[in-house]
Amino acid sequence: MEIFDLPAHILAKLIRSKEISAVETLEACLARISAVDGRPGRLDGGEPDAADEDKVHAFITLTADRAHERAEEIDRLLAEGEEPGPLAGVPFTVKDIFCVQGTTSTAGSRILANFVAPYTATPVERLEAAGGVMLGKVNLDEFTYGSSNESSAFQPSPRNPWDLNRVPGGSSGGSTAAVAAGEGPLSLGTDTAGSIRQPAAFCGVVGMKPTYGRVSRYGLIAFGSSLDCPGPIANNVTDAALMMNVIAGADPRDGTAAKLPVPDYTKDLAQSIRGMRIGLSPDYFRITYFNPLTGELDQQSISPEIESRVMSVAGYLAQMGADIVEDVPMPHTKYGVPVYFVISRVEAASNLHRYDGVKYGYRTPQRVAYLPELYRKSRAEGFGVQPKLRILMGMYVSAAQYSEQYYNRALRVRTLIRADFNQVFDASGSHRLDALLTPTTPTTAFPMGEIYGDSVLMQYADQLTVPANHAGIPGLSLPAGFAADGLPIGVQLLGPDFSEARLLQIGRAFELATEGEDWRKRRPKILVNEWD
Numbered sequence: 001m002e003i004f005d006l007p008a009h010i011l012a013k014l015i016r017s018k019e020i021s022a023v024e025t026l027e028a029c030l031a032r033i034s035a036v037d038g039r040p041g042r043l044d045g046g047e048p049d050a051a052d053e054d055k056v057h058a059f060i061t062l063t064a065d066r067a068h069e070r071a072e073e074i075d076r077l078l079a080e081g082e083e084p085g086p087l088a089g090v091p092f093t094v095k096d097i098f099c100v101q102g103t104t105s106t107a108g109s110r111i112l113a114n115f116v117a118p119y120t121a122t123p124v125e126r127l128e129a130a131g132g133v134m135l136g137k138v139n140l141d142e143f144t145y146g147s148s149n150e151s152s153a154f155q156p157s158p159r160n161p162w163d164l165n166r167v168p169g170g171s172s173g174g175s176t177a178a179v180a181a182g183e184g185p186l187s188l189g190t191d192t193a194g195s196i197r198q199p200a201a202f203c204g205v206v207g208m209k210p211t212y213g214r215v216s217r218y219g220l221i222a223f224g225s226s227l228d229c230p231g232p233i234a235n236n237v238t239d240a241a242l243m244m245n246v247i248a249g250a251d252p253r254d255g256t257a258a259k260l261p262v263p264d265y266t267k268d269l270a271q272s273i274r275g276m277r278i279g280l281s282p283d284y285f286r287i288t289y290f291n292p293l294t295g296e297l298d299q300q301s302i303s304p305e306i307e308s309r310v311m312s313v314a315g316y317l318a319q320m321g322a323d324i325v326e327d328v329p330m331p332h333t334k335y336g337v338p339v340y341f342v343i344s345r346v347e348a349a350s351n352l353h354r355y356d357g358v359k360y361g362y363r364t365p366q367r368v369a370y371l372p373e374l375y376r377k378s379r380a381e382g383f384g385v386q387p388k389l390r391i392l393m394g395m396y397v398s399a400a401q402y403s404e405q406y407y408n409r410a411l412r413v414r415t416l417i418r419a420d421f422n423q424v425f426d427a428s429g430s431h432r433l434d435a436l437l438t439p440t441t442p443t444t445a446f447p448m449g450e451i452y453g454d455s456v457l458m459q460y461a462d463q464l465t466v467p468a469n470h471a472g473i474p475g476l477s478l479p480a481g482f483a484a485d486g487l488p489i490g491v492q493l494l495g496p497d498f499s500e501a502r503l504l505q506i507g508r509a510f511e512l513a514t515e516g517e518d519w520r521k522r523r524p525k526i527l528v529n530e531w532d
Contacts, residue, residue, distance in 0.1 A: 003028035008090045008185040008239040009266075012131070015074070015089035022074035022089030026067055026133055029091045033062065033135070033183045036161075036526050041139045041154030043113050048156045054164055056526055057156045058178040060096050061104055062136040067091070070133045085131030087246060092186035093178045096137035097144055097171075098124050098230075099219040107221045108142040108152035111355050111362040111382030121219020122254065123188055123230045123247040130246040135184045138174030144195055144223045145348070145386035147461045149173030150452040153384055159448070160203060161524035162487055166445040169199025169461075175233045176203035181526050186243055187233040192223050193340050194440075194465025196231050197477035201440035201490025204479045204524070206240045206507070207233045209465075211498050212472035213258040215244075216251035224347040227340075227469045237478070237507040241265035244500060258498070265501050269508040274321030276434040276506065278493075279328035279424060280314060284438035287463050288334035297334070302442040302464075309480045309489045310439050316513040317437070317506065328424055328431055332416045336466040339417070342397050342410035343470075349394025352387055355379065418471040425496040435499070435506055439464055440477040440490035468494050476503040478510060481519045 003025055006014070014020045038055025039045075040062060074089045099105045099117035106112045120128075128134060139158050141151040148167040150157050158174045160166040161181040168177040172189030176199040179187050189196040191209035200207025208231045215230045222228060232243035244265045251257040285307055291298045301307070318324050357363040357378025364377035383391075397406035424431040441461060468475040473494060480491040493503045514520060 004032045004182045004185075006185070007236055008087070008234060009242050011090050011185065012086060012088045016078065018078060022071040022133060023068070025089055026071040026091055029135060029184055030064060032181070033059070036181050037183060039156070041152060041156060043110060043153060045155030052156045056159055056161055056164075056177050056181045056183070058093070058138045058158050058174045058181065058183060060106060060108070060137050060139050060154050060174070063103060063134060064136075067133050067135055070128070074131055074133065085129065086242060087127065088131040089133060090131065090186060091133045091135050091184045092127055092188065093135050093138045093175060093184045094124055095140050095172050095175050095187065095189045097140055097190055097221050098188065099221070100124055100134070100137065103137060105137070105221065106154065107144075108140045108154055109382065109384065109387065110153045111379070112221075113153070113362065115361050119219065122216035122251050124219065126247050127188065127243075132186070132246075138178050138187065140174055141171035142384045142386055143221070143348070143352070144171035144190060144192055145390060146170045147198060148446070148448075148452055149199070150448065151384060151386045160445050161526040162204060163445065163525060165447055166487065167202065167448050169202035169445060171195040172207070172233065173199045176200050176205050176207065179203070179205045179233050179235055180524055185235060186239060188247070189231060189233050190220060191229045191231055191469065192227045192344065193469055194462040196233060197440050197465045197475055197490070197492060198462055200233060200477040201488065202445035204488030204490075205233060205235055206237055206479070207231065207477045208240050208244065208500065208503075209468060209475045210244065210248065210500055211258070211474045213256050214474070214498065214500065215247050216249070216254040216257040218251055218253040222351040224344040225351065226347060227344060229469070237504055237511055238266060238269060241269060241504045244504070260498060263501050265504055268501060268505055271505060272321060273317065273506055273509045276322045276502075277325055277432055278314070278317055278322050278506070279325045279431060279433040279436045280310070281328040281330045281333070281436060281438065283330040283333040284464055287442050287460055289460055290338075302439055303444070303483070305483045306439045306442070306444070306489050310437060310491050313480050313491050313510060314437055316510055320509050320513060322506075325431055325433060328433065328436065330420045330424070330467070332413065332420050333463075333467050335413050336417060336470060337460055337463050339410045339413045339470060340462070340466045341393070342406050343414065345390045345394035346398045346407055347394070348387070348390040349398070352383070352391055355382065357382070414470045417467050421471045421473055421494070421496070434495065434502060436494040438492045438494065440492040441465075444483050444485070444487035444489060464492065473497055474500045474503060476507050478507050482522065
């Protein structure tokens with residue numbers, strides 16, 4: 001097995017024992033990136049050509065010199081007998097929605113294309129303090145607005161390593177594509193409606209949305225401030241747990257960061273799940289959407305292949321001693337997307353007001369007569385379609401004459417979504433669940449260009465993930481096999497507040513139960529075709 005194919009927790013041990021060096025590990029990852037990634041995303045990158053179509057394009061910025069300096073420092077610390085940290089020399093990538101001092105931090109938008117961050121986001125700071133080596137910043141939907149990664153102003157956009165004609169998902173698609181393609185074993189993403197878990201499912205990797213506040217948002221360029229959650233992306237549960245150990249915890253610079261102690265998420269991974277109660281809800285096996293022709297809510301079942309894989313996972317967990325509880329009611333799940341449409345747009349519009357062409361970022365080169373004209377021209381030229389749509393909708397639904405009809409009603413329905421979870425996780429209730437097992441997505445990765453531009457249809461790719469964001473609870477997406485067309489299928493575990501350790505434990509139990517199965521040995525097409 002090549003260095004870059006080793007799990008992060010194994011790499012850290014080998015580097016710490018000096019069997020390999022941090023510099024060797026870095027150079028192996030840079031070689032993989034050179035082989036499979038192709039040209040990085042650029043402003044005005046144009047339409048992809050034939051050479052672009054067989055590469056991943058995960059990166060916007062590759063910080064190779066910075067990474068070399070850090071890897072050399074790790075090796076020096078080890079040579080002097082010092083402890084560099086739990087991630088000693090492990091390479092990782094960062095979604096370009098996080099500020100990293102001295103690097104361009106673009107949010108995938110023209111309006112921040114020239115913004116060099118003066119400070120580093122807390123989760124990135126903690127990863128580096130733990131001995132991690134940052135490879136660079138990876139691509140995303142503009143300001144994280146999307147579910148396919150196609151809306152980035154930096155083109156070409158990332159492709160799915162399992163099928164280069166498919167999207168990697170979004171908005172953390174650059175992160176999941178980089179991990180799936182072996183360009184780095186870890187990546188830091190964000191989840192606002194499923195933006196870690198949905199692309200993790202599409203790319204066949206592990207992705208966790210922590211409890212809201214479990215990981216600091218300081219240095220994260222905000223989308224929906226009440227929904228955004230930084231979290232880990234990795235190839236396996238152990239690596240995700242290791243990463244959670246590093247990034248979780250209180251932060252005096254973030255008033256919403258929880259002050260609870262951080263457990264060792266790796267400690268109980270191998271413990272039995274016997275006696276755990278894991279629920280299945282019929283409300284997560286269908287998509288509910290508004291039919292504009294009839295004015296009614298229609299329903300459509302999820303992919304039968306995905307439903308079958310969820311039931312298969314439930315079977316494995318039952319064999320390991322878990323109690324599977326069926327027919328768990330989650331009646332307000334179907335309202336997750338409409339509520340998200342309202343709340344996220346209001347918060348996005350508020351957060352986007354800071355981009356005015358005055359303080360930082362893009363400023364129109366045109367002559368202007370007065371300040372409001374500078375604002376209008378800078379925003380019109382700097383923002384893409386998706387930010388503009390969110391500003392317009394956010395301002396509309398929060399206007400005084402409409403706020404009760406839309407925004408305040410959405411807040412009340414969000415409370416009902418939270419109440420659904422409270423009821424089924426209640427230790428003295430009728431269900432007493434330790435976790436809820438669901439599909440992560442209703443379909444596998446869709447073809448590039450198929451639904452891009454239809455923001456309503458694209459949003460429904462997140463219907464099964466967004467309720468956890470409304471409720472603030474943790475969620476873990478796991479690879480669970482493949483569809484007949486060879487695309488990965490993901491399943492999701494949801495739990496009560498701060499139950500990340502339990503979800504990781506269940507996820508690891510499933511990994512152990514299936515570690516000998518043939519589907520675990522499959523490799524993404526990009527690696528088979530371009531590397532082997």
